[in-house]
Amino acid sequence: MKKSLVEIAYNKHQDWIRIVKSFGCNSSTAEDIVQEMYIQLHLDVQKGLDLWYGEEVNTYYCYKVLRGIYLNIYKKEAKQIKMYLEEINEFKQAEELGIDEVEYANKKKKIDDLMDKMFWYDRKVFEICASGKSVAELSRDTKISYYSLYNTYTNAKKFIKDQL
CATH class of the missing domain: 1.10.10 (Arc Repressor Mutant, subunit A)
Structure with missing residues (x-):
């Protein structure tokens, strides 16, 4: 029985994790991104895209998907407003003073x-x-x-x- 594209891609799981970590992710985020890539691969195969490269998965395509997912997460995090605890304390003090x-x-x-x-x-x-x-x-x-x-x-x- 022939393996599916996602199963063949899973054989390189540690490689995908290493690639995502090279973008600057921590281990848990890298794992999440790789799982998202598997979902994306499955959906793309369902749409009829040919993602085979001989008997292997198209590594470049997987790289582009991983990079795209990472950049989307990075952009989302960049848009979030972050405030240091010191700033919050200063704000509360100013508010208390009136x-x-x-x-x-x-x-x-x-x-x-x-x-x-x-x-x-x-x-x-x-x-x-x-x-x-x-x-x-x-x-x-x-x-x-x-x-x-x-x-x-x-x-x-x-x-x-x-x-x-």
Whole structure:
């Protein structure tokens, strides 16, 4: 009885693990990625793809599948927001202390004074974007170039930061 493609691929299990570890994975993640590759191979064979290389599995194809799965996991992890315990503790301490209302009022007045010095167009773009509307959304609504609005907003923000 002839072995299936996945069974033949499993004969190189340790090679697949070594390949995935070379990408920078730990052992358990490498094992998970290799298992995902077996599933992908099975699905691809079900679709009718010819993944044979003579009597062996197409090693290059398996490498590309392993690399693709690894990169998808890596991208997903990169998007996750990570915070160190020290930052969390500092955040909690600041939250417990509350906001210094006098300092807040002084900074608000200073920002308002700076905004009065700005050109009306720059001030308006800054106010709209600072209130939560995205530059892209403002561009669509006003038919003004995205890059023009983006530059105006970033220049206004830089002006205020430099003055504070």
